[in-house]
Amino acid sequence: MNLTLKIWRQENPQAKGRFEKYDVKDISSDASFLEMLDILNEQLIHEGGDPVAFDHDCREGICGACSLYINGRPHGPDTGITVCQMHMRNFRDGSTITIEPWRAKAFPVIKDLMVDRFAFDKIIQAGGYISVNAGSAPDANVIPIPKENAETAMDAAACIGCGACVAACKNASAMLFVSARVSQFAVLPQGKIEAAKRAKSMVAAMDEMGFGNCTNTYACEAECPKNISVSHIARMNREFFIAKVTDSAKK
Amino acid sequence: MIKLDSKVPEGPIADKWNNYKSSQDLVNPANKRKLDIIIVGTGLAGAAAAASLGEMGFKVKIFGIHDSPRRAHSIAAQGGINAAKNYPNDGDSIYRLFYDTVKGGDYRAREGNVYRLAEVSNNIIDQCVARGVPFARDYGGLLANRSFGGALVSRTFYARGQTGQQLLLGAYGALMKEISRGSVEMYPRREMLDLVMIDGRARGIITRHLNTGEIERHSAHAVVMATGGYGNVFFLSTYAMNSNGSSAWQCYKKGAAFANPCFTQIHPTCIPVHGDYQSKLTLMSESLRNDGRIWVPKKKEDAQKIQKGELRPTEIPEEDRDYYLERRYPAFGNLVPRDVASRAAKERCDAGYGVGSTGLAVYLDFEEAIQRLGKNTIEARYGNLFQMYEKIVDDNPYETPMMIYPAVHYTMGGTWVDYELQTTIPGLFSAGEANFSDHGANRLGASALMQGLSDGYFVLPYTIQNYLADQINVPRFKTDLPEFEKSEKEVRERINTLLNIKGNKTVDTFHKELGKIMWEYVGMERNAEGLKKAIEEIKTIREDFWKDVKIPGEPFNVNPELEKALRVSDYLEMGELMALDALERKESCGGHFREEYQTDEGEALRNDEDFTFVSVWEFKGKDKKPELHKEPLSFEFIEVKQRSYK
Numbered sequence: 001m002n003l004t005l006k007i008w009r010q011e012n013p014q015a016k017g018r019f020e021k022y023d024v025k026d027i028s029s030d031a032s033f034l035e036m037l038d039i040l041n042e043q044l045i046h047e048g049g050d051p052v053a054f055d056h057d058c059r060e061g062i063c064g065a066c067s068l069y070i071n072g073r074p075h076g077p078d079t080g081i082t083v084c085q086m087h088m089r090n091f092r093d094g095s096t097i098t099i100e101p102w103r104a105k106a107f108p109v110i111k112d113l114m115v116d117r118f119a120f121d122k123i124i125q126a127g128g129y130i131s132v133n134a135g136s137a138p139d140a141n142v143i144p145i146p147k148e149n150a151e152t153a154m155d156a157a158a159c160i161g162c163g164a165c166v167a168a169c170k171n172a173s174a175m176l177f178v179s180a181r182v183s184q185f186a187v188l189p190q191g192k193i194e195a196a197k198r199a200k201s202m203v204a205a206m207d208e209m210g211f212g213n214c215t216n217t218y219a220c221e222a223e224c225p226k227n228i229s230v231s232h233i234a235r236m237n238r239e240f241f242i243a244k245v246t247d248s249a250k251k
Numbered sequence: 252m253i254k255l256d257s258k259v260p261e262g263p264i265a266d267k268w269n270n271y272k273s274s275q276d277l278v279n280p281a282n283k284r285k286l287d288i289i290i291v292g293t294g295l296a297g298a299a300a301a302a303s304l305g306e307m308g309f310k311v312k313i314f315g316i317h318d319s320p321r322r323a324h325s326i327a328a329q330g331g332i333n334a335a336k337n338y339p340n341d342g343d344s345i346y347r348l349f350y351d352t353v354k355g356g357d358y359r360a361r362e363g364n365v366y367r368l369a370e371v372s373n374n375i376i377d378q379c380v381a382r383g384v385p386f387a388r389d390y391g392g393l394l395a396n397r398s399f400g401g402a403l404v405s406r407t408f409y410a411r412g413q414t415g416q417q418l419l420l421g422a423y424g425a426l427m428k429e430i431s432r433g434s435v436e437m438y439p440r441r442e443m444l445d446l447v448m449i450d451g452r453a454r455g456i457i458t459r460h461l462n463t464g465e466i467e468r469h470s471a472h473a474v475v476m477a478t479g480g481y482g483n484v485f486f487l488s489t490y491a492m493n494s495n496g497s498s499a500w501q502c503y504k505k506g507a508a509f510a511n512p513c514f515t516q517i518h519p520t521c522i523p524v525h526g527d528y529q530s531k532l533t534l535m536s537e538s539l540r541n542d543g544r545i546w547v548p549k550k551k552e553d554a555q556k557i558q559k560g561e562l563r564p565t566e567i568p569e570e571d572r573d574y575y576l577e578r579r580y581p582a583f584g585n586l587v588p589r590d591v592a593s594r595a596a597k598e599r600c601d602a603g604y605g606v607g608s609t610g611l612a613v614y615l616d617f618e619e620a621i622q623r624l625g626k627n628t629i630e631a632r633y634g635n636l637f638q639m640y641e642k643i644v645d646d647n648p649y650e651t652p653m654m655i656y657p658a659v660h661y662t663m664g665g666t667w668v669d670y671e672l673q674t675t676i677p678g679l680f681s682a683g684e685a686n687f688s689d690h691g692a693n694r695l696g697a698s699a700l701m702q703g704l705s706d707g708y709f710v711l712p713y714t715i716q717n718y719l720a721d722q723i724n725v726p727r728f729k730t731d732l733p734e735f736e737k738s739e740k741e742v743r744e745r746i747n748t749l750l751n752i753k754g755n756k757t758v759d760t761f762h763k764e765l766g767k768i769m770w771e772y773v774g775m776e777r778n779a780e781g782l783k784k785a786i787e788e789i790k791t792i793r794e795d796f797w798k799d800v801k802i803p804g805e806p807f808n809v810n811p812e813l814e815k816a817l818r819v820s821d822y823l824e825m826g827e828l829m830a831l832d833a834l835e836r837k838e839s840c841g842g843h844f845r846e847e848y849q850t851d852e853g854e855a856l857r858n859d860e861d862f863t864f865v866s867v868w869e870f871k872g873k874d875k876k877p878e879l880h881k882e883p884l885s886f887e888f889i890e891v892k893q894r895s896y897k
């Protein structure tokens with residue numbers, strides 16, 4: 001296939017970015033999208049140009065590093081997968097593809113298509129864990145957990161922290177990301193103990209890091225490569241509500 | 252001259268670890284705060300160690316290449332983690348897990364270490380559940396198990412096809428908890444480029460900030476390398492793109508001996524190579540062999556027609572299929588260990604029975620399982636893997652058998668460590684895939700996650716404490732010492748030299764050339780002639796690299812080509828050591844198969860008389876031949892046998 005690429009180029013966080021056009025030729029439709037970018041980069045190096053910087057590592061949809069906004073959609077046209085899992089057969093020969101970084105205040109551009117997602121770690125630090133230390137755990141089968149709950153927890157835990165939900169949201173809200181973690185622990189007996197407190201502190205951290213509010217447009221769910229459901233947001237809101245009620249009762 | 256002392260404690264095998272723990276030295280809580288520990292790597296081993304040491308009260312600094320610890324390569328592990336819980340009541344025990352691991356490693360691992368691994372395996376599961384890891388469960392609400400290769404019991408715990416992800420997120424949560432408590436400091440997007448030694452001990456590292464290119468110095472009382480395996484020497488592998496063995500190599504050059512470099516694992520079930528633009532290979536979890544049956548056509552004509560696209564696998568009748576693993580190994584069938592399964596696939600393809608357009612693939616077929624269990628059950632078990640396969644290959648594995656072929660997957664070799672996971676450099680520890688310790692010549696499935704968490708959660712917290720006990724009066728190190736100065740200068744010179752070559756060939760070009768040689772001569776089957784050839788050819792590529800590599804951009808700012816070049820320059824040396832080690836080991840064992848040493852039936856033929864030892868290589872200087880030391884292995888608690896899975 002022959003393609004025209006319109007790619008966002010930005011030297012560094014301070015620089016003003018711009019789109020640049022590139023042509024790539026004879027790309028196999030069996031190549032992955034990132035392999036197509038590898039080919040472009042080899043070409044650019046040979047021509048004495050600067051290769052395009054983009055984040056990636058596992059290239060199998062699990063590390064959450066890849067983060068490209070393609071033709072107006074996070075992770076591109078196919079659903080339920082990350083861009084590293086997408087193959088060129090999803091595009092038509094001769095077409096033009098626009099590639100941008102995630103755009104959100106809380107994810108500043110580092111270079112070209114790479115953004116800084118440190119804010120996600122900050123949110124997790126605010127309470128996205130169960131507070132137990134190594135060495136103190138009881139036998140794993142002491143507390144049976146209904147299969148259904150374990151499955152729900154796993155559905156939520158499948159989040160790869162890529163940030164597509166934020167990129168898809170017109171408010172750049174991180175609600176889906178936050179709720180997935182809150183929900184995973186809220187349905188497990190081990191995590192239930194801190195559930196309300198966790199919801200409250202993680203939401204506070206989210207606000208602090210500059211993410212927007214959730215206005216229920218559900219673009220996040222539609223673009224999530226792991227199909228994380230917005231039902232987790234509802235569960236988080238419940239925990240959040242409990243925390244608020246307990247707080248005011250204490251007062 | 253290095254001294255090899257494995258420091259395995261005295262006593263019966265089941266008491267060794269307890270004996271160690273009850274007689275080790277401890278550090279009091281007030282003193283722990285005064286002791287700094289650097290941990291390089293945020294995978295299972297690194298994250299678990301950092302969290303645990305932080306919980307104990309040490310001051311920990313953790314470094315990783317990624318923007319977040321959660322992106323470490325461990326995240327990609329699919330199938331599961333072993334433990335000797337014996338929940339299914341099928342006869343498992345700590346001894347049996349120990350036995351299977353030693354046997355699976357073809358009797359080339361240290362008994363004491365492996366027993367400890369089996370012993371703490373159960374604590375790992377408890378710990379993970381307490382941290383909210385959503386393992387698969389049965390309808391009664393208790394934990395479920397599946398089987399993995401090389402075992403006759405079901406001892407593998409799993410979280411769908413994302414076990415590594417869930418275990419890492421568990422350890423990552425604990426790490427985040429410690430960061431917010433202030434005991435651990437995280438240094439993301441830092442690549443270690445050198446180890447700093449003061450008076451013969453490891454006391455710090457030099458890193459490059461991958462966003463700004465800044466070269467930084469960090470000091471500590473002890474350093475842990477949890478930097479993963481070096482399989483990317485082969486270019487194509489199932490490793491993440493950024494996985495590398497460079498830090499182990501930097502430490503090797505500073506005196507940390509390297510053990511068994513030639514022991515690499517080639518995993519039997521990966522998606523076959525499809526084009527020369529290919530950047531990596533995708534693993535299809537070993538768990539698929541629980542239900543999938545592996546076969547090729549019985550008739551060569553059929554195989555040829557399939558290769559040309561004139562025949563489909565579904566058109567080949569049952570009697571014309573050769574389920575070669577079930578045929579050759581009736582006891583273990585499709586669940587033979589990885590080395591055996593990989594070689595058997597290669598044997599069939601080399602003989603002309605391979606499928607796919609290249610003839611370098613075999614089938615993994617779920618038809619019988621779907622008939623027996625129903626499509627829903629298969630989907631529940633392997634749905635995400637089937638989806639992954641379909642996205643890559645554009646073929647539906649519920650209807651046509653998957654095509655698979657072996658690929659480089661894991662390195663059993665690594666930095667040499669003693670029982671305390673300490674390297675030959677005092678104060679330098681190595682954990683997880685980065686060390687050589689537990690898997691001998693072949694690792695069993697679901698045992699790497701177990702080892703990473705064992706090292707990080709349960710071993711290092713004790714052994715590092717033992718090391719630090721006499722360091723409580725050593726004040727924090729300043730980074731303006733001459734040792735730091737010198738290391739930083741060397742790192743800067745190396746970067747500048749690379750950038751100033753301004754040659755004609757890209758880094759990937761060299762990496763691919765190296766990878767081809769490694770796969771051809773140091774891959775699934777090796778022989779003396781090929782290995783000698785590999786050594787010569789690697790030398791030539793290396794010389795060419797230092798003359799003709801082209802790296803665009805500047806040392807400051809984001810520069811992925813520079814990052815790759817630094818790593819490839821190390822691979823070009825490591826590859827040679829791997830070939831040399833393979834040449835010296837004149838026997839076949841586990842993942843190391845020498846054509847010259849095989850049984851009449853084509854099975855690996857060990858030479859216990861002459862090779863029951865760990866090969867430990869000591870760096871002797873640039874362009875000098877490294878020196879081979881031998882750590883003899885003795886088996887007191889297991890009878891050494893010809894490994895048989897028939």
Ligand SMILES: Cc1cc2nc3c(=O)[nH]c(=O)nc-3n(C[C@H](O)[C@H](O)[C@H](O)COP(=O)(O)OP(=O)(O)OC[C@H]3O[C@@H](n4cnc5c(N)ncnc54)[C@H](O)[C@@H]3O)c2cc1C
Nearest residue numbers: 292293294295296316325330331443479683684697699700
């Ligand atoms: C596809 C796949 C599936 C697998 N499935 C299973 C399975 O089902 N069961 C099982 O038991 N095992 C499995 N394995 C093996 C297992 O995942 C790994 O062996 C294990 O996760 C390694 O963990 P680790 O902590 O040692 O290293 P890694 O997870 O590789 O982490 C290495 C860390 O070191 C950092 N690092 C590396 N170099 C540097 C440097 N120079 N400077 C700074 N930081 C550095 C990286 O950023 C990273 O954080 C699988 C492996 C693969 C590839």
Ligand code: FES
Nearest residue numbers: 057059064066084
């Ligand atoms: S590169 Fe890991 S998810 Fe895409």
